[in-house]
Amino acid sequence: ILQLYGPLDQFGASYRSLQKNFIDLERLLDVFKEPVEIQDKPDAEPMVINGGEVVFENVSFSYKPQNPNLKSVSFKIPPGKKLALVGPSGGGKSTILRLLFRFYDPTQGRIMIDGQDIKYVTQSSLRRLIGIVPQDTALFNETIKHNIAYGHIGQDHKSAESGCGLNYKTESTSPPKIADVTESKDAGCLDDEDLEVDSRIQAAAEAAQIHEIVTRFPNGYATRVGERGLLMSGGEKQRIAIARTILKNPPILLLDEATSALDTHTEREIQNSIDATSKGRTTLMIAHRLSTIVDADEILVIQRGEIAEQGSHEELMQAGGIYASMWMQQLREGRTPTGSNGVSEKESS
Numbered sequence: 001i002l003q004l005y006g007p008l009d010q011f012g013a014s015y016r017s018l019q020k021n022f023i024d025l026e027r028l029l030d031v032f033k034e035p036v037e038i039q040d041k042p043d044a045e046p047m048v049i050n051g052g053e054v055v056f057e058n059v060s061f062s063y064k065p066q067n068p069n070l071k072s073v074s075f076k077i078p079p080g081k082k083l084a085l086v087g088p089s090g091g092g093k094s095t096i097l098r099l100l101f102r103f104y105d106p107t108q109g110r111i112m113i114d115g116q117d118i119k120y121v122t123q124s125s126l127r128r129l130i131g132i133v134p135q136d137t138a139l140f141n142e143t144i145k146h147n148i149a150y151g152h153i154g155q156d157h158k159s160a161e162s163g164c165g166l167n168y169k170t171e172s173t174s175p176p177k178i179a180d181v182t183e184s185k186d187a188g189c190l191d192d193e194d195l196e197v198d199s200r201i202q203a204a205a206e207a208a209q210i211h212e213i214v215t216r217f218p219n220g221y222a223t224r225v226g227e228r229g230l231l232m233s234g235g236e237k238q239r240i241a242i243a244r245t246i247l248k249n250p251p252i253l254l255l256d257e258a259t260s261a262l263d264t265h266t267e268r269e270i271q272n273s274i275d276a277t278s279k280g281r282t283t284l285m286i287a288h289r290l291s292t293i294v295d296a297d298e299i300l301v302i303q304r305g306e307i308a309e310q311g312s313h314e315e316l317m318q319a320g321g322i323y324a325s326m327w328m329q330q331l332r333e334g335r336t337p338t339g340s341n342g343v344s345e346k347e348s349s
């Protein structure tokens with residue numbers, strides 16, 4: 001057991017340091033698949049944000065040599081605009097998000113935010129600018145307010161620095177190792193009383209349309225979620241992630257739409273909160289249901305690491321290529337709501 005303790009402790013420490021910035025992205029970023037340590041350059045400066053323009057310039061990337069996963073991908077998202085990524089599984093959509101968050105550096109090309117190559121700025125300043133709503137939100141076995149406020153309010157708090165919260169089992173099974181490694185609650189952790197449900201938390205919860213639901217829980221914001229408390233639905237968990245992002249108020253937003261089925265009503269409500277959250281923020285979104293991105297300023301079809309098609313929904317429908325056939329396919333499967341989401345009567349008939 002003693003022999004195991006060292007590596008486990010180290011594993012816990014590096015997990016906690018990763019998680020300080022980014023608490024529930026195991027799925028999206030797959031940090032455990034390849035724990036590459038990206039270091040700040042010695043002279044790295046904090047990023048200066050001015051609107052939040054994102055540019056990929058001939059970006060290529062390989063997880064393993066000789067096997068390119070992205071091939072010279074170029075695109076630009078003007079400040080406050082929304083770009084959607086669609087395409088077959090394994091095409092490279094998540095890789096684009098991971099590179100923007102700088103979990104890896106491109107093997108060629110560069111990624112710029114407001115004219116600054118993200119490779120040369122401090123990671124902490126980069127990550128502060130980016131909010132993420134992952135596909136599958138893992139909540140801490142903690143109170144609702146703690147789950148919403150984590151990492152934002154209380155950022156300078158002793159417990160945020162100590163990686164508090166990560167010692168708790170999460171509801172998610174991914175990654176299961178963490179729960180096994182660090183079950184105990186350490187002494188430096190945040191007391192619920194330390195964290196007031198102040199107006200900012202409530203405003204964020206209202207905007208994410210979770211406030212009403214929370215007030216119906218046995219102890220409101222003090223209700224504990226997870227294995228030792230209330231179990232929340234996928235839709236509710238996603239709203240917590242949205243509330244957390246609203247509280248963070250980042251100029252850049254990464255969204256990974258859930259693939260798992262939510263009922264149509266919930267799906268539409270979540271879509272409304274996501275739309276409201278992304279307004280005015282530069283947004284990069286992985287979409288699985290094409291109906292959610294008909295209003296995107298630009299859509300990229302990513303296939304085998306390349307941009308296969310590019311344009312607005314109307315342009316891509318007119319082009320009659322991959323996007324148009326994906327749309328028709330979803331329509332046949334009944335996955336594309338008709339009418340209010342941009343499908344004309346002709347298309348839906």
Ligand code: ATP
Nearest residue numbers: 033034063064069088089090091092093094095096
């Ligand atoms: P999906 O829609 O299924 O999430 P995607 O378009 O997001 O797929 P990516 O996850 O970006 O695709 O993967 C692109 C390619 O890179 C795939 O072939 C995948 O197997 C590979 N890949 C992803 N992560 C790693 C990794 N950590 N190590 C090696 N290869 C990887």
